[in-house]
Amino acid sequence: MITDLFNVKRWEAFFKVLPGQYIPGFLMTLRVALAGLLLALVLGIIFGLFSTSKVKICKLLSRVYVEFFQNTPLVVQVFFYYACLPYVIGGRVPKFTLGVIGVGIYHGAYIAEVIRTGIEAVPRGQFEAAYSQGFNYLQTMRYIVLPQTIKIIMPSLANQALNLVKNTSVLAMVAGMDLMYYADSWGSDRGYFVQAYLPCALMYFLICFPLAKLARWLEVRAKQTPVPKKRKEVA
Amino acid sequence: MGAVLSPIFTKANVSFMMQGLVMTVLIAACTILLSLVFGTIMAMIRHFCTGKRAVLSALAGAYIEIFRCTPNILWILWIRFTMQGDPTFKAIFSCTLFTTAVVAEIVRGGLNGIPKGQFEGAASQGFSFWQTMFLIVLPQTYKSIIPAMLSQVITVIKDTSFLKVVDIAEFMRNSSVVMGQLRMPAQILALYVFIAMVYFVICFSLSCVVRYYQKKIRT
Numbered sequence: 257m258i259t260d261l262f263n264v265k266r267w268e269a270f271f272k273v274l275p276g277q278y279i280p281g282f283l284m285t286l287r288v289a290l291a292g293l294l295l296a297l298v299l300g301i302i303f304g305l306f307s308t309s310k311v312k313i314c315k316l317l318s319r320v321y322v323e324f325f326q327n328t329p330l331v332v333q334v335f336f337y338y339a340c341l342p343y344v345i346g347g348r349v350p351k352f353t354l355g356v357i358g359v360g361i362y363h364g365a366y367i368a369e370v371i372r373t374g375i376e377a378v379p380r381g382q383f384e385a386a387y388s389q390g391f392n393y394l395q396t397m398r399y400i401v402l403p404q405t406i407k408i409i410m411p412s413l414a415n416q417a418l419n420l421v422k423n424t425s426v427l428a429m430v431a432g433m434d435l436m437y438y439a440d441s442w443g444s445d446r447g448y449f450v451q452a453y454l455p456c457a458l459m460y461f462l463i464c465f466p467l468a469k470l471a472r473w474l475e476v477r478a479k480q481t482p483v484p485k486k487r488k489e490v491a
Numbered sequence: 492m493g494a495v496l497s498p499i500f501t502k503a504n505v506s507f508m509m510q511g512l513v514m515t516v517l518i519a520a521c522t523i524l525l526s527l528v529f530g531t532i533m534a535m536i537r538h539f540c541t542g543k544r545a546v547l548s549a550l551a552g553a554y555i556e557i558f559r560c561t562p563n564i565l566w567i568l569w570i571r572f573t574m575q576g577d578p579t580f581k582a583i584f585s586c587t588l589f590t591t592a593v594v595a596e597i598v599r600g601g602l603n604g605i606p607k608g609q610f611e612g613a614a615s616q617g618f619s620f621w622q623t624m625f626l627i628v629l630p631q632t633y634k635s636i637i638p639a640m641l642s643q644v645i646t647v648i649k650d651t652s653f654l655k656v657v658d659i660a661e662f663m664r665n666s667s668v669v670m671g672q673l674r675m676p677a678q679i680l681a682l683y684v685f686i687a688m689v690y691f692v693i694c695f696s697l698s699c700v701v702r703y704y705q706k707k708i709r710t
Contacts, residue, residue, distance in 0.1 A: 323695060323698070324687075324691065326694075326698070327645070327690065327691045327694035327695045327698060328649070328687045328690045328691050328694070329648075329649040329650075329652040329663070329690055330649070330652075331649075331652040331653060331655065331663055332652060332663060332683070332686055332687055332690060333687075335667070335683070336683045336687070339670075339679055339683065340676070340679070340680060340683070343676050418559075418560070422560075422561070422562040422563065423562070424562075425562035425563075425564045425565065426564065426653075428564060428656070429564070429653075429655070429656050436562060436564055436565060439565075440568055443568075443572070444572070449569065449572045449573050450573065453565060453568065453569045456565060457557075457561045457565055457569075460560065460561045460562055460565065461557070461560045461561055464559070464560035464561070465556065465560045467560075468556060468559060468560055
């Protein structure tokens with residue numbers, strides 16, 4: 257493996273396929289990740305709000321969604337879409353759509369849970385205190401509750417984004433033309449595994465490492481949130 | 492209905508898929524145990540190696556970052572193609588690689604939660620460092636990370652389905668083999684529902700245990 261690493265001929269072969277395969281694959285992964293994150297956020301916000309609402313049916317719906325998609329593997333879900341979506345829409349499903357739907361719905365379930373815990377973490381007293389000061393509902397949300405919720409959930413959201421980028425690689429299993437797919441197919445084709453996988457790892461790292469750093473920074477910042485002090489009983 | 496379902500769930504098919512399930516559970520169990528061992532070592536390095544040995548701590552940190560920021564399939568494929576040996580061992584090894592990184596962070600979180608007084612108390616009673624670790628600190632750490640570790644077990648069980656890509660005879664791969672014999676869309680749909688349900692039952696019961704523990708800790 258070490259001698260392979262310094263094999264100049266193989267690296268030359270890699271740089272020949274870099275613009276033709278790796279760069280499009282990288283862009284595909286990026287596009288799927290961005291669109292998937294958008295879908296996951298939309299689904300997560302909708303179902304997260306559902307699960308904190310007082311309407312029973314909404315609560316139930318959101319529970320079922322979260323539990324089902326969190327407790328089955330992404331691989332099974334993506335293969336399911338791969339096999340069954342063509343019957344639904346009556347034609348070939350573009351790999352981009354498949355990837356976006358796959359990671360979007362899967363991580364939507366996680367984000368819904370993040371948002372639920374974020375809203376529930378804001379103490380009830382905050383609402384009451386705001387009302388007592390004459391804030392209306394929208395003002396309470398805008399100035400009191402949401403700033404706290406966002407601070408609480410941001411680290412988890414960044415973590416979810418990171419995992420989402422990693423999970424787009426599941427597309428490689430259904431020939432999804434993403435970075436992992438190109439690395440795998442070129443590597444197995446030529447047998448230059450080190451040259452195929454090392455740059456691939458580096459490219460994923462390039463996207464994920466800033467997200468990991470961001471998550472850590474947000475975590476530190478979230479801990480500085482002023483916590484409500486226990487009220488002393490005044491005689 | 493019977494004509495649709497009976498070709499799928501024949502005795503041979505079901506037992507073939509169940510063999511896969513046993514393999515899935517086996518790989519997941521080995522992965523969790525191994526990564527708990529290595530993760531604990533790594534967490535201790537991160538937590539206690541300061542001053543002159545800070546370079547070790549930095550190395551462990553780099554390991555964690557690298558595996559946290561690269562996809563699991565990449566490592567499964569890489570190990571599969573560049574190492575010699577039994578495919579199942581390689582599969583467990585590659586799963587252990589990326590699970591260790593996560594478990595190390597979980598254990599470190601647990602270690603951080605142990606009050607300093609515990610160390611001081613142990614030192615005052617004449618315990619050596621290793622005695623303090625094994626008799627006092629680690630038991631408390633493990634107790635506090637039970638919910639997080641159980642969630643990680645769920646993740647590992649789900650992650651084993653990635654091993655289909657290197658043709659390990661686990662549940663997802665065996666079910667796909669069965670699926671290869673089917674022609675009708677209704678049959679394929681039924682089998683997918685079955686696969687999803689099997690994973691769901693296992694993972695959901697585990698997540699119920701997680702919730703039970705979290706409630707117990709809070710009260």
